[in-house]
Structures are given as structure tokens and as C-alpha cells.
Amino acid sequence: MVAFHCLGTGLVGSYVARYLSNKGYEVHAYDRDLGRISREKNVILHHVEEGISPHDCIDSPENGIVINMLPGSIGYASTSALLEKPTKIIDLSFCRSTPENDDERAVQNGSTVLWDVGIAPGFSNMLVKYADDVMGPLKEAKIWVGGNPTVPTGKWKYMAPFSPSDVIEEYIRPARVIREGDRAVLPALSERHFVEVSGTGEMEAFLTDGLRSLITTVEVQKMSEYTVRWPGHIQCFIDMRENGSLDHDELISSWEYDSEVAEFTWLKVSVESEKGEVMEWNLRDDGGKDGHSMARTTGLVTSVCAEAWIEDSTLLSFGVHPPESLSHRVAKRVIQVMRDRGIVISGPDIIPVHS
Structure with a gap:
């Protein structure tokens, strides 16, 4: 075996x-x-x-x-x-x-x-690539994602569902995006705006460097990835950074994950073609008996990809491959496995257009 x-x-x-x-x-x-x-x-x-x-x-x-x-x-x-x-x-x-x-x-x-086979990047890449294959050429692709406590409490209104050091890196790394069909680099945390999160209400989004391989694999006029947090969280980070009081060790301690605190993960992927057609997916998970939401939504994508590969040793050739290079059948399977575990996903069905 x-x-x-x-x-x-x-x-x-x-x-x-x-x-x-x-x-x-x-x-x-x-x-x-x-x-x-x-x-x-x-x-x-x-x-x-x-x-x-x-x-x-x-x-x-x-x-x-x-x-x-x-x-x-x-x-x-x-x-x-x-x-x-x-x-x-x-x-x-x-x-x-x-x-x-x-x-x-x-x-x-x-x-x-x-x-990069997590929820975003990962599953988000698969959805953008599917939209491109079905209705490209594309005008715009936007991704919003965040794992947050269900109720905003404390100074930060946040706890890190994965390595806090990686979260800090996410907040300071310049964001690679697509603007007017070309690659561009914008400051992390820029383009702040409010977004309506299903089942929760208004939250705040800002640019982060989450497009990764999509920058080179999908042709589109404009593409962005935004991280979603409770309002006030990122302003607190910016204020401390600007006045010199930002302490990484303190952040790691303050953002420590607490398994007893209710939390949820939300993802939205919106893609528009040059003809004005739109494909949009929404995902929400509030966790389950088998784990917390970020563990489930990330881990299930990873696990399904692992199973698909072990079942078909020819799935990938030698070399380095991003998640969007996988068959649409893998994305379809990810959705089914997630739904089987109570994760809510709305949006167009994945009808494989290449195997």
C-alpha cells in the first residue's frame, strides 16, 4: 500500500x-x-x-x-x-x-x-480556472476569504486558525494582482472595503498576496484576492505598525487559537467574462464534529487531492503544478465531499469540460 x-x-x-x-x-x-x-x-x-x-x-x-x-x-x-x-x-x-x-x-x-491545495489559494484557483474554461476570456476575477471568530471580541477580534507567523507575513507581503491585463504589485492591506458576509453581516476586506499561481495561469483584465476580517482588526494592526509598537511575539500570543471559541470560514469567488457573464460561488462553514472550519475547508481540499492522486498515479506529470492544473473532476469531488460534511456551498455546478 x-x-x-x-x-x-x-x-x-x-x-x-x-x-x-x-x-x-x-x-x-x-x-x-x-x-x-x-x-x-x-x-x-x-x-x-x-x-x-x-x-x-x-x-x-x-x-x-x-x-x-x-x-x-x-x-x-x-x-x-x-x-x-x-x-x-x-x-x-x-x-x-x-x-x-x-x-x-x-x-x-x-x-x-x-x-497551494488549500481553500484559498487552492479551491479558489480551481473555481477561477473553471470559469475561465467555461466562459473566458475573462474581464475580472475577485476572491474574498477569511477564517474568523463568530463573535468579534477583544482588542483584535481575531484568532489565527493556522500559523500566526504566516498571518503576519500575509499582512506585510506586497500583493501581486492583475490590473489592465498586466501583473502589478500593490501594498498589502490596501483597497480596504466592506463586504457583506452571508450569515454574519458586514465585515472588512483588504488586499493580500493570495492569487499566487493564478497570476500566470489565467488571462484576465483584473484579478484580486482579499482577506476578510471583523471591522477594526486591520486598523489596529496598521496603527501599531505605524507608531512602532508592533511586537510579533505579542501578536502570536494574542492571536493564539482557542478551540472553545466559535468560529467560521467564508469564501466568495466572483468571475465575470468579457461578455458580461458572471459565475459566483459562496462557501461557509461553521465547523463540525470532525473539526473546526479552517481545518475542514483547507484539509478537505488537501485530502481530496491526495486521494485523487493515489487513485491515479498518472494524474500529474513530473514537475511543479498549481491546483488549477487539476481536472475539473477534482474540483467537483471537493464540492461533494464538503457538502457531505455540512459545508454550505452555493454557485454553479462543476460540469467537467476537460478530464
Whole structure:
């Protein structure tokens, strides 16, 4: 049996490991802190010692699929090292450096990388690409996404559902967008505006660097990705940054995730063609018995992609591939699996136009 090797067992990593093991796959999990997954009898646990890279603990990674769910630059370094051997890698790390620059090296080494397979980037990419294939050429594509507490409380009105360091990076990294058909770079947190969130009301959105591979794979006149937070959150961040009182360690502590606090994840993807046709999808999840909303919405996309790949070893050729390169059938399957778990998704059905 082909095994899955899960690097990182945080909120999302533990969900993916649990999901795949419950489906009957052989699953290995690697982390310094295995607390979130320690009670899973069907997951083979590997404690990673301080100073050791998790990927170095995998015995024969080329004989399975490695799912890299380590944060930021740590995750990028692991993927970069793993593709030196003929390995299949799913990369969920969200780092400024992206693996598409390693495409030639991956091909030469007989390795394959599928990257950014979360909710956004990830599922959002699949939807934009589907709209492009069905009704392109495109005029505009807009993506809004956010994981937030259900009720805005405290100074920040926020807790980080994934690595707080990655959230901080998201707030300071310039946003790559498309304007007038060309690539452009705008300041993170710019283009602030209010947006109506289904089931919640008015929230605030601002530009972040979440388009990633879509910048090069979809031709469109204008394209943007916005992060969504409770009003007041990002102004607090900006004020502290401008007066010099911003302390990263304090933010990491203040944004610590609390599993007892009700939370939800919301995604909206709106795409308009040059003919004026519009496709729009809305997703909302308030969590479930199997996990919290960001773990579910991110982890299910990752898990479905992993299953599709293990079921069809020819799904991807050697090299580095973004999520929108996958078959529309994978996007359709993601939607079905999410709906089966009570995640609410509205919008056009995915009718595969390429296999």
C-alpha cells in the first residue's frame, strides 16, 4: 500500500492525517508536538527531535506521497529538499518563495509537486480556472476569504486558525494582482472595503498576496484576492505598525487559537467574462464534529487531492503544478465531499469540460 507522510500536525495537518487514516490509508505523521494526533490509533507517529528537519525522518519518501503542512519558509525548505529525489509532494506551506521556480529541477529528478491545495489559494484557483474554461476570456476575477471568530471580541477580534507567523507575513507581503491585463504589485492591506458576509453581516476586506499561481495561469483584465476580517482588526494592526509598537511575539500570543471559541470560514469567488457573464460561488462553514472550519475547508481540499492522486498515479506529470492544473473532476469531488460534511456551498455546478 502506498503511504501518506504528513509533515506537520497542527490544526490542518492533524485533520488531514485523521481524515486519510479513517479512509483506510497508511498514514505517517511527523512533528515535534504530536498532541493533536496522539490519540489516533491508526496514524503512525514520528516524533521529530529539536534541530532535525521533519522530512529527514521519512524512510524512503519516494515510495509514498508526502503532504507538507509545515509553516512558511520551513515548509518551503522541506519541499525543496524532497524534490531532489523522485518524490510525490503535496505542498500546503504558504511562503513568499513558491515552488514553481523548481519545475526544471523537479523534472530532472523525476519528482512531482502539487502546491497551494488549500481553500484559498487552492479551491479558489480551481473555481477561477473553471470559469475561465467555461466562459473566458475573462474581464475580472475577485476572491474574498477569511477564517474568523463568530463573535468579534477583544482588542483584535481575531484568532489565527493556522500559523500566526504566516498571518503576519500575509499582512506585510506586497500583493501581486492583475490590473489592465498586466501583473502589478500593490501594498498589502490596501483597497480596504466592506463586504457583506452571508450569515454574519458586514465585515472588512483588504488586499493580500493570495492569487499566487493564478497570476500566470489565467488571462484576465483584473484579478484580486482579499482577506476578510471583523471591522477594526486591520486598523489596529496598521496603527501599531505605524507608531512602532508592533511586537510579533505579542501578536502570536494574542492571536493564539482557542478551540472553545466559535468560529467560521467564508469564501466568495466572483468571475465575470468579457461578455458580461458572471459565475459566483459562496462557501461557509461553521465547523463540525470532525473539526473546526479552517481545518475542514483547507484539509478537505488537501485530502481530496491526495486521494485523487493515489487513485491515479498518472494524474500529474513530473514537475511543479498549481491546483488549477487539476481536472475539473477534482474540483467537483471537493464540492461533494464538503457538502457531505455540512459545508454550505452555493454557485454553479462543476460540469467537467476537460478530464
